[in-house]
Amino acid sequence: MLRSFVISALVLTSFPALAQPRPRDAVMAGAYRCSAVGAPRQWLDCYYGAAQPARAALGLPPAPQAQLQLSQSPPASAASPRTAQVRDAVMAQDLRCYATETDRAWLDCYYAAAAPMRSELGLSPGPQTAMVPAPLPVPQPNRFGLKAPPVTRDHVATRMASYKFDMNHVFTVTLENGQTWRQVSGDTRTAHWTKPADSYAVKISHGIFASFDLQVVGTPEVYKVDRVE
Numbered sequence: 185m186l187r188s189f190v191i192s193a194l195v196l197t198s199f200p201a202l203a204q205p206r207p208r209d210a211v212m213a214g215a216y217r218c219s220a221v222g223a224p225r226q227w228l229d230c231y232y233g234a235a236q237p238a239r240a241a242l243g244l245p246p247a248p249q250a251q252l253q254l255s256q257s258p259p260a261s262a263a264s265p266r267t268a269q270v271r272d273a274v275m276a277q278d279l280r281c282y283a284t285e286t287d288r289a290w291l292d293c294y295y296a297a298a299a300p301m302r303s304e305l306g307l308s309p310g311p312q313t314a315m316v317p318a319p320l321p322v323p324q325p326n327r328f329g330l331k332a333p334p335v336t337r338d339h340v341a342t343r344m345a346s347y348k349f350d351m352n353h354v355f356t357v358t359l360e361n362g363q364t365w366r367q368v369s370g371d372t373r374t375a376h377w378t379k380p381a382d383s384y385a386v387k388i389s390h391g392i393f394a395s396f397d398l399q400v401v402g403t404p405e406v407y408k409v410d411r412v413e
Contacts, residue, residue: 207241207287208282208287208290208294210238211237211238211294212234212278213395214233214234214235215234215275217368217369217370219271220259220260220261220369220370221254221259222260222267223261224263224271224304224305225305226254226261227271228298228301228302228305229250229251229254230254231274231301232248232298233253233256234255235247235295236252238287238290238291238294239291242287242288258370267304270301274297275297277297277300278297281294340388341385341387341388342359343359343360343382343384343385344357344358344360344381344383344386345359347375347384353374354367354369354371355367355375356412357386357398358381359386359388360382364411365388365398365409365411365412366410366412367407367409368408368409370408371407371408373405373406377400384401385400385401386400386401387399387401391406395408396408397409
């Protein structure tokens with residue numbers, strides 16, 4: 185699954201004021217959201233729609249409206265094991281694309297990375313220039329400037345102050361440091377917390393594609409979260 189690619193490939197600035205992300209970072213964040221889509225053709229259209237921030241930055245015509253809508257509101261559905269395998273191969277190739285220097289070369293690489301899914305669907309190769317990217321550069325230390333102690337270069341550890349679940353069992357967690365984090369739409373893991381909130385020690389750390397991971401200390405589950413406040 186996509187979560188197997190747990191790599192802190194991006195350098196983020198501090199909270200609460202994050203610097204404007206590069207277009208490619210915004211694209212990859214959108215591509216990650218497409219992981220909620222199980223149907224392979226819908227996923228591919230969502231993936232293409234997610235490229236819009238880079239297309240806009242380069243002055244290219246916008247992606248088709250249907251693709252943009254899919255990328256903005258990916259419909260959740262289950263993926264077959266084969267679809268998940270092909271999809272993960274595409275995303276793994278996207279990580280290697282980060283070694284390219286110019287945004288246009290990166291976008292070509294991003295489109296070319298979709299070749300395994302196009303082949304799976306019986307589609308012709310895309311028109312974009314195929315590129316063989318170099319290995320990923322070693323990421324530099326991140327500044328994860330959360331306000332609460334203890335803070336390291338790449339994560340913050342504290343305890344829960346409260347948690348709640350909505351009607352879809354998506355959680356919102358408030359930490360002892362005052363921060364509030366919400367599970368992202370499309371994350372398929374379900375938390376089963378029943379103890380008092382302060383029983384749970386948690387770690388927030390950088391995830392893949394400009395995302396953030398929440399993990400309860402001592403448990404294997406990792407949840408994708410967004411900062412609420």
